Amino acid sequence: MPFDAATLLSQLFTGLVLGTIYVLLALGLSLIFGLLTVVNFSHGSFYMLGAYLGFFVLGFTKNFWIALVVAPLLLGLLGLLTERWLVRPLYGRSIDDPLLLTFGLSLVLVEAARLVWGKMGLTFDPPAALAGAVNLGFTYFPAYRLFVIAATAVVVVALWLFLERTTLGLVIRAGTRDALIVRALGINLNLVWLLVFGIGCALAGLAGVLAAPMRGVYPEMGVTIVIESFVVVVVGGMGSLLGAIVAGLLIGEVVSLTTFFAPKMADIVVFLVMAVVLLVRPSGFFGEAGLME
Amino acid sequence: MLTVDAIHTYYGESHVLQGVSLRVDAGEVVALLGRNGAGKTTTLKSIMGIVPARRGTIRFDGADITRLPPHLVARRRIAWIPEERRIVPNLTVYENLRLAMLKAPVDGKEASARLEEALAFFPRLRERLTQNGKSLSGGEQQMLAIARGLVAGPALMLVDEPTEGLMPIIVRNLTEILHAINARGTSMLLVEQNLEVALALARRVYLIDQGRIEFEGTPDDLRGHPDLLRRYLGV
Numbered sequence: 001m002p003f004d005a006a007t008l009l010s011q012l013f014t015g016l017v018l019g020t021i022y023v024l025l026a027l028g029l030s031l032i033f034g035l036l037t038v039v040n041f042s043h044g045s046f047y048m049l050g051a052y053l054g055f056f057v058l059g060f061t062k063n064f065w066i067a068l069v070v071a072p073l074l075l076g077l078l079g080l081l082t083e084r085w086l087v088r089p090l091y092g093r094s095i096d097d098p099l100l101l102t103f104g105l106s107l108v109l110v111e112a113a114r115l116v117w118g119k120m121g122l123t124f125d126p127p128a129a130l131a132g133a134v135n136l137g138f139t140y141f142p143a144y145r146l147f148v149i150a151a152t153a154v155v156v157v158a159l160w161l162f163l164e165r166t167t168l169g170l171v172i173r174a175g176t177r178d179a180l181i182v183r184a185l186g187i188n189l190n191l192v193w194l195l196v197f198g199i200g201c202a203l204a205g206l207a208g209v210l211a212a213p214m215r216g217v218y219p220e221m222g223v224t225i226v227i228e229s230f231v232v233v234v235v236g237g238m239g240s241l242l243g244a245i246v247a248g249l250l251i252g253e254v255v256s257l258t259t260f261f262a263p264k265m266a267d268i269v270v271f272l273v274m275a276v277v278l279l280v281r282p283s284g285f286f287g288e289a290g291l292m293e
Numbered sequence: 294m295l296t297v298d299a300i301h302t303y304y305g306e307s308h309v310l311q312g313v314s315l316r317v318d319a320g321e322v323v324a325l326l327g328r329n330g331a332g333k334t335t336t337l338k339s340i341m342g343i344v345p346a347r348r349g350t351i352r353f354d355g356a357d358i359t360r361l362p363p364h365l366v367a368r369r370r371i372a373w374i375p376e377e378r379r380i381v382p383n384l385t386v387y388e389n390l391r392l393a394m395l396k397a398p399v400d401g402k403e404a405s406a407r408l409e410e411a412l413a414f415f416p417r418l419r420e421r422l423t424q425n426g427k428s429l430s431g432g433e434q435q436m437l438a439i440a441r442g443l444v445a446g447p448a449l450m451l452v453d454e455p456t457e458g459l460m461p462i463i464v465r466n467l468t469e470i471l472h473a474i475n476a477r478g479t480s481m482l483l484v485e486q487n488l489e490v491a492l493a494l495a496r497r498v499y500l501i502d503q504g505r506i507e508f509e510g511t512p513d514d515l516r517g518h519p520d521l522l523r524r525y526l527g528v
Contacts, residue, residue, distance in 0.1 A: 167395060174381045174392050181379040184341060186367035186396030186445065 006138040011260045012253060013136070017145045017214070019252020020152035024207035025229035026236065026244035027159065028200035034176040034239030035196045037095060038087055041102040044226025045109035046201045050075050050208025051217040052117060055124050064127035072205040079201025083194050091193075106222075113219035121218035148210050155206065156245060163241070172196060176239060228255075231274045237287025246285055294319045294480055295340070295449055300349030300359075302332075302339045309335045311504040312349065315482075317449060322471075322481040324495035324512075326488070326526060332504040333484040334376060337451040340482070341373045342366045353449070368396055372442035376453040376484075378434040382427035386418055386437055389426055390444050397445040404444070411440040414470050432463040439470070449480045456487050468493060488528060492516070500525045 025047060032040050054071035058064055086105065090097045125131075126144035133140035163169035171192055175182045183189055208222070215221065232251050236243025251270055258269040277284065295317040302310035310332050317323045325333050338344040340351055342363045351359045358366055367373070381389055390411070394404050412419045415436040421429065429437060435455055442450050455471065456464040468490050475481055475494070485491040491498065492512040500508035500515075502525050508515070515521065522528040 170384070170388055170392060171395070174384055174388075177381050177383050178379055180343065180363070181375070181381065182392065183363040184343065184367055184373045184375075185393045185441070186364050187392075188364045 007260075009136075010139040010141065011256055013139075013141055013145070015253035015256025016249065017148055017252070018256055019249035020149055021207050021211050021225070022229055022232045022252050023152055023245050023248030024155065024203050024210070025225065026232040026248045027156070027241060028203035028207075029229055029233050030236070030239055030241055030244040031172075031196055031203075032200040033233065034241075035172060035179075036083075036087070036091075036098075036193050038098040038102070038197075039095065039230075040197075040200065041099060041226070042082070042105040042109065043102075043200075043204050043229065044222025045106040045113075046075050046078065046204035046222070047208040047211070047225065048113060048217075048219060048222035049078070049109065050205030051124065051212040051221060052113060052122075052208075053205070054209035054212055055122055055217050058124070068206075068209050071209045072202040075205025075208075076198040076202030079198040080194055082201070083197035087197065088190075088193075106226075110219050110223065117219070119219065121216045124212035124217050126213040144213055148214070151210060155203070159241070168192070168195070228270050231270050233284075235274055235277045235284055237284030239288070240284070240286035243284055243286035294321075294354060295482065296350075296352045297336070297340065298350045298352070300336075300339055300346035300351060302335055302344055302346045304335075304344065309504050310339060310346065313501065313504065313506055314349075315499050315506060315509075317480050317482050319448075320475075320478060320480055321496050322475050322483055322494045324483045324485055324491040324498045325501060326485065326491055326498060327501035328525065328527065331501045331525075333501055334453055335504075336501070337373065337453055337482065337484060340366070340451060341371070343373075364396070367445070370446065370448040372445050372447035372450045374438050374442045374450060374452045374455065376457065378438040380426040380429065380434045380437050380441075382425065384426055385423050386426065386429070387422040389437055389441055393441040393445050403446070407444045407446055411443040414443070414473070415440050432459050435459060435463075435467065439467070439474075443474065443479075447479055449482065450474070451482050451484075453484045454486060455483075456485065456490055464490065488522075488526065 025043060029040060029043055032038055050071050053074050054067040057067040057070045061067065082105070086101055087098050090101060130144040130147050132143050134143045134146055163173060171182060171187055175189055175192060179189055228251065232247045233244060235251065236247030251273060254269055254273055255266060259266040297313060297315045299312045299314050300310055301308065301312060313332065313336055315323070315325070325336060327333050335344060339346045342358070342361050346359055350357055353369055353371065358369060381392065384392065390408060394408070397404060417433060418436055418440055421433065426437070439455065452471065455467055459467070464487065471481065471494055483491060483494060492515065495512055498510060498512055498515050499506050500521060507525060508521055
């Protein structure tokens, strides 16, 4: 196997890019789980829809940047509708009920995508401005992938500022830990739950558009990655946003390096990492014990 | 001000409150006493809309609040100071207070005056404004729970076991502060295991047992009935 430091560095960068997609998906999952205690299994389908809608907005407007903004907004809207009309009637019931509902929804959405757009994948070209490669010193790296890293960093910082510096962020942080006292202090959490579900789905849509030029657009594109993103959430600690970021990048690197050094292991290494982490820290890196009780 | 009329409250199939009636008049401290499991906390939770009563009515300032969800009960200026304190552990002391002021029906100037007033009662909280809720001692958490109720400017406070598990010196301090809060015009429905604290603060007392009110009277009436104290409080 040809191997040198430059190849390793290049592979680490590839892992970082994969990690950013995990981070975006896991942030949405973790935000929704942390506040609503809903395991959103339709997250992968929202990611897939983000990619398709991005593709069509791009075809319509010929402008990648518009697609990058509009597709996540449409997914956010779909998230609002999903929370209001499908998930909300199940609050107060067992955690399995919304899980089954969103799992069913994901099957419906994948099948609908096959019916509407066909089983064949679509090719999604990166914008011309980001088409080439950049010389990083040790290797040439696609400019678009560097953009994905930068865009994720911006989103993460924006989300952090939103949660730490705004009034709504304060309510979300409080509601994540004790919804009852927040309500007893006069705050209507229904609106907050709705909004957080929308934000989480918009993040999935954004991940879909960002991933499309790298991974292609096809109906099943969210099926595997949502499972891996759940692993990221579990490893990082259920409901912990910092955990989603750290674990997302870690899993991205592990998958990338395993693909390079031991390709046969690449599909299962994610679950090995999860098993080891759960043996050592059952609540994940940053999880608070007892959140599920 | 508050009238609870024959409410029946259930946890699932378990019939916890079996026709509880009581009232709190403007400016009063009313104590609700009874053994563990008698229905004291459930009465407060029913008023708050957390465990709504299935039958009976709860009226506050003339309006029926029996079926209101907790956030709407709170906006009618009823503050709940729960037994478990429920300080949000990942927020700072200041953020916990700010949370309570978000929906308080007051303007910015009055809100900061309220904050000053609450911190004047609890100078120890002022020193800890930037600390996380989970770093507070039990006594400090109780102070913050009361301060959090105060900053919303309540007309009525539902105070559940404020002195439970605290050192005697803090109990004395809290008793004085609750008295001062009441003297400024806030009514209270107080659930308290510490009989001396309850009788010192309350103008009227209810004894509750197995979900039913068994006695209503003044602290002096109750002191004159050691049989009742033995039977319903085990004192």
